[in-house]
Amino acid sequence: MLEVHNLSLSVSIQGKRVDAVSGVSLTLEAGRVLGLVGESGCGKSLTAQAMLRLGEFQGVAKSSGDILIDGESLFTMSDERLRRTRGGRIAMIFQEPMTALNPVFSIGSQIIEVIRLHLDMDKQQARQRAIDLLLDVGMQDAEQILKQYPDSLSGGMRQRVLIAMAMAADPDYIIADEPTTALDVSVQKRIIALLLNLQKKRGLGLLLVTHDFGLVAEMCDDVAVMYAGQIVESGPVKEIFDHPAHPYTRALMGCRPEVSETGGALAVIAGQVPPPGQWPVGCHFAPRCTTADELCSAAVAADVWHDYSHIARCVHVVSK
Amino acid sequence: MSSVLRVSGLNKTFAAGGMFRAIGADKKAVVDVSFDLKAGQTLAIVGESGSGKSTVARMAMQLLSADAGQIYWGDEEVTHLRGRGLRGRRRHIQMVFQDPFASLNPRMKVWESVAEGLRVHQPELNRSQRRDSVAEVLNQCGLDESGMDRYPHQFSGGQRQRIGIARALIVEPKVLVLDEPVSALDVSVQAQILNLLKDLQQAKGLAYLFISHDLSVVRHIADETAVMFAGHVVEQGGVADVFGSCHHPYTEALLKARPIAHPDERDGVESVIATDERVAEKGCPFKNRCLYAQDDCATFDAKLNPQGFACLHPLNISSHE
Numbered sequence: 181m182l183e184v185h186n187l188s189l190s191v192s193i194q195g196k197r198v199d200a201v202s203g204v205s206l207t208l209e210a211g212r213v214l215g216l217v218g219e220s221g222c223g224k225s226l227t228a229q230a231m232l233r234l235g236e237f238q239g240v241a242k243s244s245g246d247i248l249i250d251g252e253s254l255f256t257m258s259d260e261r262l263r264r265t266r267g268g269r270i271a272m273i274f275q276e277p278m279t280a281l282n283p284v285f286s287i288g289s290q291i292i293e294v295i296r297l298h299l300d301m302d303k304q305q306a307r308q309r310a311i312d313l314l315l316d317v318g319m320q321d322a323e324q325i326l327k328q329y330p331d332s333l334s335g336g337m338r339q340r341v342l343i344a345m346a347m348a349a350d351p352d353y354i355i356a357d358e359p360t361t362a363l364d365v366s367v368q369k370r371i372i373a374l375l376l377n378l379q380k381k382r383g384l385g386l387l388l389v390t391h392d393f394g395l396v397a398e399m400c401d402d403v404a405v406m407y408a409g410q411i412v413e414s415g416p417v418k419e420i421f422d423h424p425a426h427p428y429t430r431a432l433m434g435c436r437p438e439v440s441e442t443g444g445a446l447a448v449i450a451g452q453v454p455p456p457g458q459w460p461v462g463c464h465f466a467p468r469c470t471t472a473d474e475l476c477s478a479a480v481a482a483d484v485w486h487d488y489s490h491i492a493r494c495v496h497v498v499s500k
Numbered sequence: 501m502s503s504v505l506r507v508s509g510l511n512k513t514f515a516a517g518g519m520f521r522a523i524g525a526d527k528k529a530v531v532d533v534s535f536d537l538k539a540g541q542t543l544a545i546v547g548e549s550g551s552g553k554s555t556v557a558r559m560a561m562q563l564l565s566a567d568a569g570q571i572y573w574g575d576e577e578v579t580h581l582r583g584r585g586l587r588g589r590r591r592h593i594q595m596v597f598q599d600p601f602a603s604l605n606p607r608m609k610v611w612e613s614v615a616e617g618l619r620v621h622q623p624e625l626n627r628s629q630r631r632d633s634v635a636e637v638l639n640q641c642g643l644d645e646s647g648m649d650r651y652p653h654q655f656s657g658g659q660r661q662r663i664g665i666a667r668a669l670i671v672e673p674k675v676l677v678l679d680e681p682v683s684a685l686d687v688s689v690q691a692q693i694l695n696l697l698k699d700l701q702q703a704k705g706l707a708y709l710f711i712s713h714d715l716s717v718v719r720h721i722a723d724e725t726a727v728m729f730a731g732h733v734v735e736q737g738g739v740a741d742v743f744g745s746c747h748h749p750y751t752e753a754l755l756k757a758r759p760i761a762h763p764d765e766r767d768g769v770e771s772v773i774a775t776d777e778r779v780a781e782k783g784c785p786f787k788n789r790c791l792y793a794q795d796d797c798a799t800f801d802a803k804l805n806p807q808g809f810a811c812l813h814p815l816n817i818s819s820h821e
């Protein structure tokens with residue numbers, strides 16, 4: 181299991197350190213797909229990057245909490261062990277297949293580099309493994325692809341290469357940050373199918389970071405909804421779609437054009453997400469919530485077990 | 501209803517250039533595109549990156565000259581107008597860009613950015629008259645005029661897109677060209693902007709040329725749609741017809757690729773094998789990716805037929821047609 185315990189992360193804004201992620205807990209289990217959804221600025225990418233301790237390179241610091249991989253803390257392990265964990269046990273797939281590959285090296289040399297970094301293989305073995313990996317991600321002319329450079333591949337092909345690289349060291353967990361957002365719509369579904377296929381075949385724990393409820397509906401077993409640095413609702417995907425309990429989740433699902441009637445006005449959420457440092461006291465969503473009252477801004481909302489495995493952070497949600 | 505923007509037979513080819521001139525082929529970006537946009541209507545041009553949809557928009561605005569074809573703004577042909585003659589007429593058609601962060605000058609106050617069009621089209625106005633106009637148009641776009649002396653970085657993405665719309669509207673155009681106006685925005689903000697666009701259209705009788713890759717958004721906002729693939733319009737018609745029973749396999753592929761609304765709609769039938777995503781050089785440009793392609797597609801001249809699609813083996817054709 182990959183567990184995030186009560187994690188808070190701070191960033192520097194105009195010289196002051198303020199929390200951008202506040203008390204987030206998540207559990208990613210092997211063989212399951214967990215969706216982390218939210219709008220831009222909610223802290224979902226910071227949380228995902230923290231699961232590889234990547235944010236620290238950009239001035240993100242942990243203010244409290246812990247992240248455990250199979251019971252071992254990422255924050256107390258040695259640098260060498262952390263390096264082996266990154267890419268070895270937890271791999272990441274980024275949004276932009278255009279920038280994540282180096283344009284001056286061939287596809288083959290970039291995949292083989294990753295393989296030899298993590299696995300004890302000579303060049304021939306690594307090359308064979310690279311071919312197997314490319315076949316695994318649906319690229320049937322793998323030998324040819326090895327010799328090509330990133331600019332000769334389409335966006336969908338590049339994302340396949342990046343998925344192959346993420347699989348290079350047989351990781352147990354994959355963090356995918358908006359893996360299809362930069363791709364054309366007709367290519368997206370194939371990449372989704374491919375990711376799910378690999379996830380099932382290898383029993384991976386997959387964390388999908390996205391702003392798109394459509395993608396969550398398509399891929400996830402469980403979902404956690406983030407708003408202004410906090411997880412406001414989490415539970416099994418069907419339960420969340422059928423019975424969203426938190427007003428933010430309900431509002432966010434309602435403003436998607438694909439669920440609205442043609443012609444009429446779309447449902448909206450008035451106002452905007454408050455940036456870190458300007459979160460309101462009490463419930464972070466209260467100023468935009470149509471059902472908020474004085475209770476909401478008086479007390480910090482605690483998690484309510486709405487139902488078995490379904491949690492919502494709202495003082496007005498009733499426990500079943 | 502009167503036509504406010506009409507193009508016929510637009511073509512554009514970009515020459516292969518730079519260090520690849522010797523090996524590259526000229527790229528046909530737009531092939532024979534025609535449409536007629538009426539006052540108060542929305543035409544959506546749908547397609548993926550590289551389909552030529554933005555090139556069509558730029559030609560319709562006369563920001564890029566067409567190799568062939570005619571462009572009419574209202575009753576007037578503007579195809580061959582240049583320079584001053586064009587500038588005086590530009591208030592007819594204005595543009596809203598995709599990225600509200602990149603399209604506003606960060607060093608200009610909001611009111612100065614919004615008022616820029618007035619300096620060209622109504623130079624007789626003095627400063628306080630210009631500020632009054634800006635305040636009015638900002639209010640129409642759902643922004644408080646008290647923000648007009650602030651700078652763009654003090655606004656959120658959705659607010660900046662409102663500023664971008666205000667900036668286009670201040671010269672009272674008949675047509676707005678909207679190039680992916682909501683694709684950089686969060687879904688809750690996207691809904692606000694789409695509602696604003698609908699309200700403005702009703703209040704002012706504006707016509708929209710709406711460029712998008714998002715079919716859910718298009719279905720919501722457009723009256724007519726033209727689906728583009730590799731520079732060709734492959735299907736064109738009313739939104740209800742095209743989305744209800746499409747004839748071109750590419751339109752079908754786009755419709756199938758839409759995000760699902762609920763986990764129960766998962767079908768799990770998608771293949772995981774990579775296919776040839778390249779555009780076919782000869783015949784129907786879509787044939788490499790087409791599930792229904794046959795031998796004769798290799799020699800098919802992909803032109804729209806009078807029924808509004810360019811396909812030899814169309815879908816959803818009932819026998820009595």
